[in-house]
Amino acid sequence: xxxxxxxxxxxxxxxxxxxxxxxxxxxxxxxxxxxxxxxxxxxxxxxxxxxxxxxxxxxxxxxxxxxxxxxxxxxxxxxxxxxxxxxxxxxxxxxxxxxxxxxxxxxxxxxxxxxxxxxxxxxxxxxxxxxxxxxxxxxxxxxxxxxxxxxxxxxxxxxxxxxxxxxxxxxxxxxxxxxxxxxxxxxxxxxxxxxxxxxxxxxxxxxxxxxxxxxxxxxxxxxxxxxxxxxxxxxxxxxxxxxxxxxxxxxxxxxxxxxxxxxxxxxxxxxxxxxxxxxxxxxxxxxxxxxxxxxxxxxxxxxxxxxxxxxxxxxxxxxxxxxxxxxxxxxxxxxxxxxxxxxxxxxxxxxxxxxxxxxxxxxxxxxxxxxxxxxxxxxxxxxx
Numbered sequence: 001x002x003x004x005x006x007x008x009x010x011x012x013x014x015x016x017x018x019x020x021x022x023x024x025x026x027x028x029x030x031x032x033x034x035x036x037x038x039x040x041x042x043x044x045x046x047x048x049x050x051x052x053x054x055x056x057x058x059x060x061x062x063x064x065x066x067x068x069x070x071x072x073x074x075x076x077x078x079x080x081x082x083x084x085x086x087x088x089x090x091x092x093x094x095x096x097x098x099x100x101x102x103x104x105x106x107x108x109x110x111x112x113x114x115x116x117x118x119x120x121x122x123x124x125x126x127x128x129x130x131x132x133x134x135x136x137x138x139x140x141x142x143x144x145x146x147x148x149x150x151x152x153x154x155x156x157x158x159x160x161x162x163x164x165x166x167x168x169x170x171x172x173x174x175x176x177x178x179x180x181x182x183x184x185x186x187x188x189x190x191x192x193x194x195x196x197x198x199x200x201x202x203x204x205x206x207x208x209x210x211x212x213x214x215x216x217x218x219x220x221x222x223x224x225x226x227x228x229x230x231x232x233x234x235x236x237x238x239x240x241x242x243x244x245x246x247x248x249x250x251x252x253x254x255x256x257x258x259x260x261x262x263x264x265x266x267x268x269x270x271x272x273x274x275x276x277x278x279x280x281x282x283x284x285x286x287x288x289x290x291x292x293x294x295x296x297x298x299x300x301x302x303x304x305x306x307x308x309x310x311x312x313x314x315x316x317x318x319x320x321x322x323x324x325x326x327x328x329x330x331x332x333x334x335x336x337x338x339x340x341x342x343x344x345x346x347x348x349x350x351x352x353x354x355x356x357x358x359x360x361x362x363x364x365x366x367x368x369x370x371x372x373x374x375x376x377x378x379x380x381x382x383x384x
Contacts, residue, residue, distance in 0.1 A: 144366045
């Protein structure tokens with residue numbers, strides 16, 4: 001249905017992506033790269049605005065949810081928001097719903113989520129040892145996964161995950177203390193249950209992080225205990241809801257009633273394989289450049305953080321599709337800084353060319369599959 005409209009929409013999506021990557025690759029200054037990324041975010045917002053969802057899309061359901069939160073006086077709306085286990089979503093829907101334009105929900109959501117995702121790219125582009133090509137390849141890999149539909153239709157899940165990804169990036173790459181980004185983590189946790197899952201994982205990982213001294217170990221134990229106490233005292237309602245939802249998904253999957261889509265499963269596997277490929281390359285080039293440890297510790301912290309997530313996601317592949325897919329979205333965002341950091345370790349032009357060509361070929365295949373059979377094939381701006 002509407003084959004022509006969908007085909008034209010996908011061609012527009014792909015052409016703009018390739019054009020943006022080409023412009024970034026040939027940019028001579030950092031400001032131009034940031035301007036291009038900002039312009040691309042605005043274009044993606046316009047795509048969200050003109051998106052025409054099919055009747056089974058999540059966006060249809062969310063538009064009704066938005067009307068539920070935005071209709072009525074403030075006292076009624078406040079009670080509705082406080083009753084839910086994700087109050088951030090209720091507040092967000094309320095604010096957007098008050099604008100009385102349904103098209104603004106996917107448009108604003110696209111701008112917010114892509115702004116968080118591309119913050120990593122913009123921040124990395126400012127580093128003196130980052131070539132424009134590295135930014136373009138990381139962008140191409142991320143956009144080739146085809147998460148556009150999740151961002152403008154599913155909305156809440158990947159918005160929460162993108163916020164968590166930025167928090168992790170700021171901690172590991174910008175040396176921010178977890179306590180300084182805690183309000184942003186809480187914002188992500190208030191938007192969706194996956195934000196709560198990732199936040200809890202971050203608290204647990206805090207105990208497992210490599211410490212430089214006994215004092216740092218004690219400090220982390222105190223921080224972890226404090227955070228766990230706060231979560232237990234003020235978050236019991238949210239924890240109960242989290243476990244109930246997890247039990248529901250697990251039961252649905254066990255009884256064969258859970259949602260599954262083979263092509264999105266394949267695309268998620270492909271994105272994880274890309275991560276594994278870059279992990280192997282990172283350790284290969286790190287070993288070859290053992291004398292240069294200038295930026296390795298930041299990347300190693302990210303790698304240590306990703307490894308358990310990768311292991312959990314592989315297990316989830318065999319148990320429950322929804323969790324497996326959503327966690328793979330999160331890992332896909334975190335793959336961007338890892339890709340850039342890996343390229344920085346390559347000192348041989350031939351090796352760099354091989355890595356570049358392999359990445360482009362693989363991502364073209366992933367983009368083609370996403371457009372042909374993935375959720376992205378539902379992208380439509382025209383009723384043709």
